[in-house]
Amino acid sequence: MWTVSDSDLGTPESEWLASDRLRLLPPVSWRHPDRVVVVAPHPDDEVLGVGGGLRWLAGIGADITVLAVTDGEGSHPGSPSMSADVLGATRRAESEEGLRRLGLVDPVVLPLGIPDGSVADHEIVLSERLCQLLDERTLCLATWRHDGHPDHEAAGRAASTAAALSGSRLLEFPVWAWHWARPESSGGQGFPWSVARTFGLDRRSVRAKHLAIEAFTSQIRPIGPNPEDRTVLPGPVLDRFRRPFEVLFEHGDSVET
Numbered sequence: 001m002w003t004v005s006d007s008d009l010g011t012p013e014s015e016w017l018a019s020d021r022l023r024l025l026p027p028v029s030w031r032h033p034d035r036v037v038v039v040a041p042h043p044d045d046e047v048l049g050v051g052g053g054l055r056w057l058a059g060i061g062a063d064i065t066v067l068a069v070t071d072g073e074g075s076h077p078g079s080p081s082m083s084a085d086v087l088g089a090t091r092r093a094e095s096e097e098g099l100r101r102l103g104l105v106d107p108v109v110l111p112l113g114i115p116d117g118s119v120a121d122h123e124i125v126l127s128e129r130l131c132q133l134l135d136e137r138t139l140c141l142a143t144w145r146h147d148g149h150p151d152h153e154a155a156g157r158a159a160s161t162a163a164a165l166s167g168s169r170l171l172e173f174p175v176w177a178w179h180w181a182r183p184e185s186s187g188g189q190g191f192p193w194s195v196a197r198t199f200g201l202d203r204r205s206v207r208a209k210h211l212a213i214e215a216f217t218s219q220i221r222p223i224g225p226n227p228e229d230r231t232v233l234p235g236p237v238l239d240r241f242r243r244p245f246e247v248l249f250e251h252g253d254s255v256e257t
Helices: 012-018 043-057 082-101 119-131 152-168 203-212 233-242
Strands: 035-040 063-068 108-109 138-143 171-174 194-202 245-249
Touching: 012 233, 035 043, 035 152, 035 245, 043 063, 043 082, 043 138, 043 194, 043 203, 043 233, 063 082, 063 119, 082 108, 082 203, 119 152, 138 152, 138 245, 152 171, 171 233
Parallel strands: 035 063, 035 138, 063 108, 138 171
Antiparallel strands: 171 245, 194 245
16 A cells, blocks of 8 residues: 655656646546435545535535545554544544535435445445445446555445446546556556546635645644654645546546557
């Protein structure tokens, strides 16, 4: 699993923004779905990865449900400042506040309660729960199945299985891949650029997403004075989610050659 440290802040945002790969991506087509189910392995993935899209979908009246796969209680292992239970409750509250800041007035968040870090062990359970929520009229948004974080990848695989069984359309979004991938790489070492699509955000949506990201205090600031209380998402990481656009993949298994 990829992690952030002072010595490894990942691919600089300046490198991504200088890439023709991103500038030349075709736009995503949302197709005005009536219902949307977002698969969030941890509280904040839904806002970081596709918060602007959720704001737009809510604006056209789509019925949005967030499936909270874990409570994110494992983000600060060994912290003496905040127990896992308290951290999980804190992150759930941050997620709901973030969604409200995006314009989801009464966000519907369904907690699944899978242990943070163990989604792969419960992949069948997640897929079965998604099959109960999805149908051919529902758009499913999930983390990319090759994202570089085991929970994200398991969530993407489960969503792919459930979407295929239910006839739901699936769009996957990268989160951790912005850290390890590079613009010039493709296939097994990078993005499936041939199926990548972009969604541009207007100024109000950019502002709303910035405010939504600020709701995740436990992740963007230290939770205490100890080394284990570190900031999980420092500024250079957040820069990759404060852009005026988002990227989604229509078919996560496709590989560009």
